[in-house]
Amino acid sequence: MTTKSKDFYNYQEFKQAADYVQQHTKHQPEVGLILGSGLSPLADEIEAADYIPYQEIPHFPHSGVPGHAGRLVIGKLAGKTVLAMQGRSHFYEGYTAQHITLPIRVMQVMGVKTLIVTNAAGGVNAGFKAGDLMLIVDHINFVGMARNNPLRGPNLDEFGPRFPSMTNPYHPDLLNLARKTARNLNLTLQEGCYTYLAGPTFETPAEIRFLKVIGTDAVGMSTVPEVIVANHGGMRVLGISSITNVAITKTGTEAETTHKEVLETGKIIVPKLITLLKGVLSKMD
Ligand code: HPA
Secondary structure: OOOOOOOOOOHHHHHHHHHHHHHOOOOOOOEEEEEOOOOHHHHHHOEEEEEEEHHHOOOOOOOOOOOOOOEEEEEEEOOEEEEEEEOOOOHHHOOOHHHHOHHHHHHHHOOOOEEEEEEEEEEOOOOOOOOOEEEEEEEEEHHHHOOOOOOOOOOOOOOOOOOOOOOOOOOHHHHHHHHHHHHHHOOOEEEEEEEEOOOOOOOOHHHHHHHHHOOOOEEEOOOHHHHHHHHHOOOEEEEEEEEEEEOOOOOOOOOOOOHHHHHHHHHHHHHHHHHHHHHHHHHOO
8 A cells, every 4th residue: 555544634635636636537527436346347338538547646545456446437428427436445455434435525526416336245145146236225334333434533514414314325216216227127136235344354154144133135345434425425325236255154164255256256247237337327317
């Protein structure tokens, strides 16, 4: 990691990063798009694109994880102007929760009103299989409960309130739009609750059984910090998990969760996800 995290960033620092991005693109993005592990080929669909490597943007975190490219791709997708993050940074890399979410503040300063966030996740719900897509309808911020909430620290009133509501972190209109789009496209779309753990270890079987008891349908190492900061700043959020593997509930079996499996299944899911996201974008107001 070459960019050192600070605990807290101020409005001027977010603005500096946003100004740099705005000066390096001809577009005025309206939708933000975060592409998770193995899902970055989606950015190749973006037309008339401007590319901005993360390391050139002031204060921007940049990831070194295989499967995560590190650049903004800004252009047209299904009739909308999107700012896509081809790769994201993670808490397990050593960044603070606030640093991971700096790109969301950049989107907010630029006037982006809607965020679509994707990730790779392990399926905990016994009805899920590898290759499924899951609409995220709620989340459990496990990492935040243990003090690492991205809104910890001085509240920046320019963005939002000290105590934001999290009753509808995923916007009901966008949930309905995604359901309707999937139905029209004949795509199976699972639904459920995503639990955010810090990683980088995958879960033990006992941890998976515990996650199931507390209401988890899918588990992963990202997304929730970005969703919280997006809500704090008044953005509408849609979240979709790619179920890249089914979580293992028993010790002593041959089965094992690996990053290779996550990336390989991600590749298979990409065409389905592209179809769904294009369908959603084309109908979004
Ligand atoms: N656990 C946590 N994160 C993940 C998984 C998993 O099984 N699969 C993809 N990301």
